[in-house]
Amino acid sequence: MKQHMNSRLRSIPLLLSVAAVFSCSKPGAHVSNQAVDKMDVSPVAAAAPAITSFVHPGVLNTQTSLDYIGGQANGGDAGRLASYQKVLDFCNSHSVPTSFYATVVVGSNGATSPSKSQIRSNAELAYALALRWAKTGTDTYAKQAIQILNGWSYTFQKYALLNSSTNPNQPALEASWTTPSFVAAAEILRYYKPFGRSSGWSAADINQFNNYLNNVKNNYINKCPVYNNNWNASAAYAKMAIGIFLNSTTVFQNGYNDLVKYLPVIIKSDGSIPELCDRQDCVHFQYSLTAFAYAAELARIQGDNGIWTYSSNLISKGYDFMRAAYNGSTGCNYCTTSSPVFPGTEVAYSYYKTGNLGYLRGLQDPLGVPNDNTFLGFTTYTHYNVPGL
Template identity: 40%
Template structure:
């Protein structure tokens, strides 16, 4: 299995939330499952968790309002806090090149990163960074580069091949990569820049990209809960991915399936004291602990964009309790039930989303540990949340 490690403007608007992150993935060859529910989650059930039948767009991590706000702030003060955070996006776009190696079969492995896997995941991160830069500047060159990446993989990709380590690795890889690609695609498809520019992504290409997402979901992500019955951070990532794809495809059924997974896992994975024995006991680190916090934060953010902020408060704000526990562990103010201590893991940028919502002493303290939260070479989760989300309520 993979491990990821990551280093971690004041404004109020009134609508919603959006978030993401970039994290460094190293791998473990074994995976322990957390005991818990193993019920089936099928899109065909049609049971709605949220009654809304009209999605807000853009609605995967960012909104029209939030993208406009952060762009205006950078224009007004290029050397201010938002401008400094935006420089993380610019630097990534300027220094990371598309792989241009779009293949039918992506090789993945537990314990190592084959080149095609690295290309697949890095291209997803880059497409999002390009989409953010296009949204800020309205410069067509960045939209074109982002579209080329999305189209490249959409037309080429057919399947994953697992060559070693964790045999179920493909399901996790799809759960990580799908929302990253989707966040970029949602901006390109649905955002109109402040200068009036649109990306010009064709309906033919959008349909092909939708088929690509459906392949990832139906043949890989779905297996996380329905075949492998995972209940730990894998399930959280799968639920988040389904929500993102559901918004992009305007599939209430798929969106609610993902949200249902998130809501079922939240109070079962994060205990009342904020600990997560299912993560720390299984892995002896706080990397996987943060995987779960990150997935929950991003799912909560997407749901809030769609006018449902309940994930933030579910289980007596169990997500907030998890972050408070993380702060205690970092400060050695509490002993983990499994005896695991803070391992100097880099703080993941989901904290910008959580701190914006909760604004506690603890979340402020964590947020300050690694600001701004830009890319650090990881390919598992999106980042740039100090630019996109810090103190921005779209």
């Protein structure tokens, strides 16, 4: 059942003026996973009015968009089926897990572990299966997606560090990446009914998933340090997604306020993003862009285009800079046509429809999942040429 927002968010310029006062604040203190929503209130969040209800599903997909893409694919539309094939390819190349980790061990700078690899790929798989169920209405796919969500919800306890060289804050980033993908799957399973069929996800299991979200939010995502880069953009996006599922206007607004605080810090007024040159790769600045694009879309679904339009479409300017990087004209040219194009590009194109974004999304059309399973994928299937986006 779709719920509708009854009031809109206050303008971004006001949020930024308040946020600037607190831009040097330290990460929040440790809180229990039983903490109530008021634990998420910061001086920034308190400055903005809360919305009164949420649109569901509301994490990148809506009732209308899922109806549209499923109808097109089931009706034999060649373009939609080609992009849906990316969903099938991922499902067919990844087994549904039967065991899960109580402790997820994470490393920095690409260092991995079996538990880190599994939770990342499982987040993508749960979402892919949810999309597959939304298209087909086949109970098997809903049950498989639920099995993944329940597996992590009931088993996961904590993050741990791989070794002494691991950034002690790494769990905050890892939780910021995987959690929204789990939430996107959960929104579909909880609220969408293809062909009138419910997924069968029980109230007890949904409550346990809520507990999981509060655990990773309170103990990891909320403790993300101020790095003024993709870490902060990712954490803000994650809190917005979590807030939607928890039906918590406070959690959502806290993420929203953080997002608009970091947006003009990370993307400069000319669209440049220092992460490209600082990291000397074509990925880290796309982490920031993807988090911003996904967060802007979450807010748009809830009735607010302000993140998309802030500062004369600053996110679009960031993608203009990305196009310049692929064109070899940024002064630190680390992008080539073989570099991965992250799926946030498709979501940004669905809103802005600029020539630069059209060029970028066309480099690897149709887009699937990021090569490192950080952000959710399949955006060509869910967003390309979907009316109203």
